[in-house]
Amino acid sequence: MITRLAPLFLLTASFALGAGAAAQPTAAAACPHCQETTAPAAKTGAAFSKESIYQLDARFTDDSGHAFTLGELRGRPVVLTMFFASCGYACPLQVTDMQALRAQLPAGVRERTTFVLVSFDVVHDTSAVLAQYRAQRSLDGQWTLLHGTDDAVRELAALLGVKYKQEADGMFSHSNVLTLLNPQGEIVHQRIGLKGGLDEAAAALAAAAR
Numbered sequence: 001m002i003t004r005l006a007p008l009f010l011l012t013a014s015f016a017l018g019a020g021a022a023a024q025p026t027a028a029a030a031c032p033h034c035q036e037t038t039a040p041a042a043k044t045g046a047a048f049s050k051e052s053i054y055q056l057d058a059r060f061t062d063d064s065g066h067a068f069t070l071g072e073l074r075g076r077p078v079v080l081t082m083f084f085a086s087c088g089y090a091c092p093l094q095v096t097d098m099q100a101l102r103a104q105l106p107a108g109v110r111e112r113t114t115f116v117l118v119s120f121d122v123v124h125d126t127s128a129v130l131a132q133y134r135a136q137r138s139l140d141g142q143w144t145l146l147h148g149t150d151d152a153v154r155e156l157a158a159l160l161g162v163k164y165k166q167e168a169d170g171m172f173s174h175s176n177v178l179t180l181l182n183p184q185g186e187i188v189h190q191r192i193g194l195k196g197g198l199d200e201a202a203a204a205l206a207a208a209a210r
């Protein structure tokens, strides 16, 4: 998938070079939603590395209805999982573990880290449903909840090595992968499965945040 995205990366890189001083990463960080009408390179600053999942230029939508590209997460450590709001078992446990991981982080890392949930359920998990989920789980402003098009979700899942499938009853069977990204959007650690591994994840995130 990274290979397939390479031409896009090159395009962004050449645009960024041409844009010169106008393409400052700090401008996007100040107010990501105020930048929607600017060109992609101006919004995200310099090009992402070949290993960065932020090369994925697909547009998601957050739970307040704003368009969101993953590159907006740049500059902060990220803990990300894919989920769906009506999941009765695995996803709630993942969110609980993300909260536990957050509590385990050194204060300086915890304050900078963004926690991201991206839904598999492109039909039911609208911004309103995600906003409701945020309220139910008491997820504060350090959490970003996203839904997207079928293509965007599939491409992200492929980049993360996450498998999922919708069953006849509308529920999803899915792998449980907690992914940690460094501030450049490169995968530094993944916890596979639902048990343990939080100490390792906290250490990996602290190391990546330096």
Ligand SMILES: [Cu+2]
Binding pocket: 083, 084, 087, 088, 089, 090, 091, 092, 174
């Ligand atoms: Cu689930």
